[in-house]
Amino acid sequence: MVEFETLSEPQREIVNLRSDRSYVIQGGAGTGKTVIALHRAKKMSGEGLKTVILVHNVPLKNYIDAEIARMEIENCIVRTFNQWVYRICKVSGFEPPTGKSKYDYDYEKIIALFEENRISVPDDCRGNVIIDESQDFPPLLLRFIRLVADTVTCLIDPNQSIHNTDTSLVDALYEIDVESARTLDVNFRSTCESAAVARIFWNESGIYPASFRHGQKPVMVSCGDDSDRTRRIAEIAAKYNFKNDNVSIGVFVNGIDEGKKMYDALSDELGRRYIQYRFSKDDDKKADSDPTKIDFAKPGVKLFTYGMIKGLDFDAIVVGDNISRAGIEDDAYINMLYMTLTRATSDIYICYKDADDDGNYFLQKLKENRGLCEWR
Numbered sequence: 001m002v003e004f005e006t007l008s009e010p011q012r013e014i015v016n017l018r019s020d021r022s023y024v025i026q027g028g029a030g031t032g033k034t035v036i037a038l039h040r041a042k043k044m045s046g047e048g049l050k051t052v053i054l055v056h057n058v059p060l061k062n063y064i065d066a067e068i069a070r071m072e073i074e075n076c077i078v079r080t081f082n083q084w085v086y087r088i089c090k091v092s093g094f095e096p097p098t099g100k101s102k103y104d105y106d107y108e109k110i111i112a113l114f115e116e117n118r119i120s121v122p123d124d125c126r127g128n129v130i131i132d133e134s135q136d137f138p139p140l141l142l143r144f145i146r147l148v149a150d151t152v153t154c155l156i157d158p159n160q161s162i163h164n165t166d167t168s169l170v171d172a173l174y175e176i177d178v179e180s181a182r183t184l185d186v187n188f189r190s191t192c193e194s195a196a197v198a199r200i201f202w203n204e205s206g207i208y209p210a211s212f213r214h215g216q217k218p219v220m221v222s223c224g225d226d227s228d229r230t231r232r233i234a235e236i237a238a239k240y241n242f243k244n245d246n247v248s249i250g251v252f253v254n255g256i257d258e259g260k261k262m263y264d265a266l267s268d269e270l271g272r273r274y275i276q277y278r279f280s281k282d283d284d285k286k287a288d289s290d291p292t293k294i295d296f297a298k299p300g301v302k303l304f305t306y307g308m309i310k311g312l313d314f315d316a317i318v319v320g321d322n323i324s325r326a327g328i329e330d331d332a333y334i335n336m337l338y339m340t341l342t343r344a345t346s347d348i349y350i351c352y353k354d355a356d357d358d359g360n361y362f363l364q365k366l367k368e369n370r371g372l373c374e375w376r
Contacts, residue, residue, distance in 0.1 A: 030189030
């Protein structure tokens with residue numbers, strides 16, 4: 001985590017914005033949105049204010065929880081938005097009303113219950129709310145947060161929205177009731193070479209953040225069948241881990257079945273003590289000793305499904321070319337490709353099946369821009 005003294009001037013300005021007002025902050029991948037969320041919470045804590053940081057997924061919550069402890073931030077609670085809403089509803093005496101699934105909360109009904117004074121918000125859900133990755137929050141949830149919170153700091157990157165029903169910048173401004181957004185425009189995470197490849201899949205929302213560090217081009221590794229691709233991913237991750245001290249390596253998969261196969265392959269190459277994993281959504285019920293609770297301070301391989309990597313970064317990532325969105329090449333799928341390619345601070349390895357070129361949008365676009373990668 002970046003210390004306050006090393007933040008850029010625009011980042012420090014945002015951290016030090018007045019604590020009694022709400023803001024929307026737009027920034028691309030690597031511009032420091034999570035860093036700002038933490039330092040803004042620390043600033044408010046120093047003023048005697050209580051903060052709640054809301055995030056999209058459990059791995060990001062694990063990471064922020066660890067940083068809050070390290071930075072000694074008081075009066076700050078971190079929850080996924082599902083955990084936060086679930087607690088509010090349960091304290092009020094009922095299960096959250098849902099739509100198509102248990103995680104699909106009906107925020108229109110929840111807002112109506114709040115306006116009817118049937119919802120009692122507990123103290124540990126109140127305060128100044130900071131939303132990280134708010135493009136992943138339904139617009140009506142932002143409205144509910146605004147109704148409940150003292151103030152809202154909303155950090156957003158529409159380029160990383162992976163659901164077609166997610167919040168746009170216009171939605172955020174409207175629901176938080178803010179006239180305009182402040183913008184972050186420097187990518188401190190990606191190298192210039194990685195950022196150039198990620199830009200292929202940028203949806204042109206806002207300003208593409210400039211990178212300033214250089215490194216090797218993303219490496220494309222040719223493979224045979226599915227089993228060979230899995231083996232090569234595990235082999236590359238293991239070699240990178242043993243060659244470099246204290247590194248974090250991200251390996252991403254499409255689902256639980258693929259994740260189990262990848263875990264077995266990584267175990268053969270690395271041994272299980274170097275691997276941590278998270279494959280699905282979760283709530284507060286996991287114990288601290290559960291193997292799927294990620295310790296981000298521990299080096300080695302972190303194995304995730306793609307929906308779990310929001311807001312995270314790694315020294316290197318190793319992925320396959322089979323990034324799936326159920327065959328739909330829509331904006332949300334392309335955003336997922338952009339999000340994936342912006343997770344690495346140093347190196348990217350993509351293992352591809354050359355014979356599967358036909359119909360593979362991801363691989364086709366990379367081949368159209370061959371000069372941006374190193375092909376092996």
